[in-house]
Amino acid sequence: MKSPEEVGRRLDAVDYLADEGLAMAVFLALRLGKPLLLEGEPGVGKTAAAKALAQALDTPFIRLQCYEGLTAGEALYEWNYQRQLLHIRLGQATDDASLFTEDFLLERPILRAVRHDGPTPPVLLIDEIDRADDEFEALLFEFLGEAAVTVPELGTFAATRPPVVVLTSNRSRDLHDALRRRCLYHWIEFPQPVQAAAIVRRAVPAASAPLVRDATEFIGRVRGLDLEKAPGLAETIDWVSALAALGATELVAGDTLRTLGTIAKTPDDRLTIAAAVPQESHP
Incomplete structure (x- = not known):
């Protein structure tokens, strides 16, 4: 999108009415390739903004709903332990390394966004980040700063087309300064x-x-x-x-x-x- 005005028109076309401030924030996030942190009271349209942006860009929408106790295995990736166990029982595991290949890797929302190979980058919504624990925020730093996820057994996966990342928060707790520094920011008011x-x-x-x-x-x-x-x-x-x-x-x-x-x-x-x-x- 070439201007904030075009952002507003494109969002309007998918029935999301964005004010000038939000249109500018989205435009800058797209132009600079930066994550966008949206805050505001519950019900002001933060989640809807991310969904509408994916529609406006005609690109896949990936959502990670945050909650207390959210782990890397649920947000980034995990191993398919059942398949690994079956592999062992069938005698097909030659060593430990053979159990940690891409054949056994389960992509969760963040890794799926990083490895998306479509013609356009997806929109990744990290919804209600304030519901997750402080420790989970630290897991996001590499991804938010470099559009990459490191799997110790396989190495680092970096996005060829970095996803459009939108984070939302209802301010139920303070977010880490390091997370805020990695993002552009916009507060959404209740509409007049x-x-x-x-x-x-x-x-x-x-x-x-x-x-x-x-x-x-x-x-x-x-x-x-x-x-x-x-x-x-x-x-x-x-x-x-x-x-x-x-x-x-x-x-x-x-x-x-x-x-x-x-x-x-x-x-x-x-x-x-x-x-x-x-x-x-x-x-």
Whole structure:
């Protein structure tokens, strides 16, 4: 892509509306060949941005979902121990080295991205990196800095076409400075009501324009309440979809209260939002 404006247009073509800041961040990541770290509150569209980028580039999308206890074997590579054991039982193992060849190597998301041999590099999403342990971050340094993965028994695999790497974080913990230094950075804000309405209209075309407008404005105000989990775009889309399924064409208190389960994810948040409904919804 030749400019941030083209990035915005290409993402728009696959129904992802990026603001100028995100379009610039993606453009620079592509142009400089650097990983892009996206942070923001849950539900602002970080994961969706990576998926949309893969669509816009017409290239494979590879996702690594992070979680506590994630290991190198699950993220980078591991050995097919069952095949190795069968190899031994059949008497085909001449020595230990014969058990550690590419025939027994299982590619996990990061190594698969490095060894991708297609005409275009894939988009690799390392999703919610803040959920993984500090030790896992250290495993990523070689890959993020050099687009390479070292398998001690086989050597180093370096990407001929480095993958487009997007990392996301909800800031549940601080990330290591060494990881941040290897990445470009962008913080994604909750969209303003006008942009949110445009996004929801695309996601729920059956919803009426007044319903979309009122619902997105209501969500914008709700985010100012003291909530454990502020509703994001995903919840907004679910809510408007539910209201449209009920045949609602505008936002009224009764429908709002009946469908709070789509936007309130804890009992306390449900009570807080419900208390705000009479003055926030149309009569």
